[in-house]
Amino acid sequence: MTVRVVVTFVPKKATANVEWGLRKQIWGIPERHGPVVEAPFEWLVICSEVNGLPHGPRAHADLWRDRASLTLHIARRDSGVVTEGLLPLWPDELESGEVRYTHRFAISSFAEVAQIAAAELPEDLLQAVSIAHAKPRYLELADDDLLRLLEYAGWDATELPSVPLGQDAIPSVPQRASGGQGFTSDPRKRKAVELHAEDMAIDYLERVEGWTDAVRVGKPYDLKFTRDGAEKRVEVKGTTGAGSSIFLTVKEVEHARGNETGQPIDLVVVSGIELARSDDGGYVASGGRLAHYRNYLPADEELRPKQFEADLTTAPDSVVHVGSW
Known part of the structure; x- marks a missing residue:
């Protein structure tokens, strides 16, 4: 093809x-x-x-x-x-x-x-x-x-994503036209966006929501907070795009739908992050708009598969094994 x-x-x-x-x-x-x-x-x-x-x-x-x-x-x-x-x-x-x-x-x-x-x-x-x-x-x-x-470039999918060409027009003023989270292969850019989004989430949840003792966990969720003996788990997504869609791993979806604490997680999306070059050749992230989704539960209709893992259960008599050569 x-x-x-x-x-x-x-x-x-x-x-x-x-x-x-x-x-x-x-x-x-x-x-x-x-x-x-x-x-x-x-x-x-x-x-x-x-x-x-x-x-x-x-x-x-x-x-x-x-x-x-x-x-x-x-x-x-x-x-x-x-x-x-x-x-x-x-x-x-x-x-x-x-x-x-x-x-x-x-x-x-x-x-x-x-x-x-x-x-x-x-x-x-x-x-x-x-x-x-x-x-x-x-x-x-x-x-x-x-x-x-x-x-x-570091992309790990096994098939190309679909191309949505149904949109008839794009803005003529300076703003992002794509709503998704987007992808960048540069690890310096990804890390700068990720840390900036987490920093904004920590500041917001501590200053506005009253949670304390932030811990960066990483997987299968990003941040953990405590307050009056209670625990709050938070998944954070940062993007330079509009943030109307995000990428979730299978583990992140499973953890959001059920984990050992029995408590739902929150989702924080920081969109519109700006990237600039730093003096050392890296990247500095700034700005962004924060959206807080309390008790986030990803619904089936909101999830689109990017790739599949296939269990090979084909009947043995229909498989030809040729060994090595």
């Missing part, structure tokens, strides 16, 4: 647009390249950094294969393409006061593949990336190849 992909290249002078677009979860293409995204596509691959090419990206594919290493951002397209009623959004648009990216759509950021050798890319993707500096490229990529790229 294949997935439909648009590959685009961002020059160094516009790399601030990449960080802004991934954080706000919206992407745009200039009008002259609009026909590329008018074709049906499901995934976006952004090439934001290339090293090893002595004269820049205008090099033959063989030179890319032999010498280049590059950073790719993989995002899922989450809406239709909007071309009307637009305002300047990206840093270079705001600086110039004009709309430069006239074909816009919502995205969910799934992974950053940092400085992968170009030779490790699937051949058709390498060809598209090597000429994307001139024009975004559309291609049909084997879904296994896209999964391998996501796995390279």
Whole structure:
């Protein structure tokens, strides 16, 4: 099976647009390249950094294969393409006061593949990336190849998530268009978001709710508090997105539905967290909106499976065992 992909290249002078677009979860293409995204596509691959090419990206594919290493951002397209009623959004648009990216759509950021050798890319993707500096490229990529790229970045699912393209429009003002928690493969980003969300949850539950003695547990829930001999367990989720959906592990769901204390857990979601680079090259998280779900019980209709564990109970006479070779 294949997935439909648009590959685009961002020059160094516009790399601030990449960080802004991934954080706000919206992407745009200039009008002259609009026909590329008018074709049906499901995934976006952004090439934001290339090293090893002595004269820049205008090099033959063989030179890319032999010498280049590059950073790719993989995002899922989450809406239709909007071309009307637009305002300047990206840093270079705001600086110039004009709309430069006239074909816009919502995205969910799934992974950053940092400085992968170009030779490790699937051949058709390498060809598209090597000429994307001139024009975004559309291609049909084997879904296994896209999964391998996501796995390279640390994504551990066994199948690609569905692509929700039913949304007809996206906002033209600066706000996040995707409602989900999103995914980032950079452990520094994940840790910064996670700790900031926990810090906000501790401050809120101690200062506003009156709980004390916060303990960071980690698994199968994040925080434990006490008050007048009672115990409160809290699951915390942090996201740079809108926080209308979150990721839960099987253990987290099981613990919320029943644990040895017999007490329900609370869920705290901190959404809209901002990330900035720190002086040491890491990330600093700030801001966010806190939502407190008391006695949280995940209902079946609210849960969507991302992958399945299959017990192999096939009748023995229908299985061929070939051993090793």
